[in-house]
Amino acid sequence: MRAWSLLSVGEYRHFQGNTGYADVLGSTYVFDSTVTYADKVREGHVVVLRNREVALGVARVEGIEVQDGLEKMRLVCPACKRTKFKKRAVASPAFLCQKCRTKFDTPEAVQVPITRYTAHYGSTWRELPGVTVERLRAIALNQSKQQSISPLDPNRVVDLLAELAVPLPPSSTPPSPSSELPAGHRVELVRVRTGQQAFRAALLQRDGEVCAITGPCPKEALEAAHLRQFAVHVDHSTDAGILLRADVHSLFDRGMMAVNPSSKQVCLAPALRVYPMYAQLEGRPTSLAGVDLDAVRQHFTAAAATWR
Structure with a gap:
């Protein structure tokens, strides 16, 4: 068994160059070939979804849609063409590149070729109460804080789920046309756009x-x-x-x-x-x-x- 930690941040992103993905928490996770480990996530793998503060839930990948030959817009520093720039709180110009330290008001838009992946996991989704990102990072196979997809130690994932009394997501089979789809409510911790x-x-x-x-x-x-x-x-x-x-x-x-x-x-x-x-x-x-x-x-x- 392989296990992964997947970052789902909605609208807010630490760096501003990536314009985001159309994730549906509790159902699908969208990523592309610009993300480290993108081509390693497979059907049957266990995934833990997280935001920047807490783990949100655990599931098993039921299937992955692959779309080749696509392009995506990325916003880059006009000087070094990197995506690692941040919005400054009050200073002007509005942005500061974390690589070349250039300050600028308007990012440059560029197109990059990608393969897009959509992982479906909805029927095995389970919430994970009270698990911080720091605790999740402790069972990771590397200590990178920047990777959207990070490998987890599968044995320690099993131990964590057992401690929380959350069942390991089963290997799923597609529901028959007459089956009822999962329904109900869930509590989410998200960054909300105000105004x-x-x-x-x-x-x-x-x-x-x-x-x-x-x-x-x-x-x-x-x-x-x-x-x-x-x-x-x-x-x-x-x-x-x-x-x-x-x-x-x-x-x-x-x-x-x-x-x-x-x-x-x-x-x-x-x-x-x-x-x-x-x-x-x-x-x-x-x-x-x-x-x-x-x-x-x-x-x-x-x-x-x-x-x-």
Whole structure:
């Protein structure tokens, strides 16, 4: 048996170069080939999910989806092209590279080729109460504090679970179509983005019930979108925000849709143009009253760089 500790941090990241993964805690874990040990995690391995403070739960990998030939956007230091830079608390420029010590206000967006892995583990998930990261690190096979995926001593994992009276996750088999899927509630310790509701309310007051890209839309379907990455800038400025329909917001955040700052028209990634519902949005004029066009330009430049 092999065992791994997997870091799941949601929106907050220690270094700002990685734009994050679409994990679903208690169900799936997404990682890629830029992560150390990415190609070593296998079906049947035991995994312990953790954030930066505590272990969240334990499970056994039921299967791994592999997607080759993809690219991801990484934010890098403009000088040394490394991802290890941090946001400064109050000083200016906003960022400091931990490698070359360059200070800068805007990270550079680059595309890197990747293989993406999605590990599924939902049917064997068990919470782990009261286990700190320090305790988890004590049963690791190395003492790195930076690795998102770290190998654990499987015998000591078994001992820890026995001490906590948590069963070792069984080898799983896919449920039959008639089986009931797991349901219920769990307690999570997460870093919560604050101010989002007030940000959305301010945008609704400014723009009304209108998606900036698709037009009039029920308020219930509208979300407040940031033109600049919130994880990097941690800023709810309304001049850098727009209201978007929920599905459009998801595509916009992933760089598959953007607004040309010169024409103020919608531009789509080539991969999105094959879907008729979205293809019809290409070239559509947008509503950008009260929006900082420099923020629009930054989003457009980062998104368009991924389409080449």
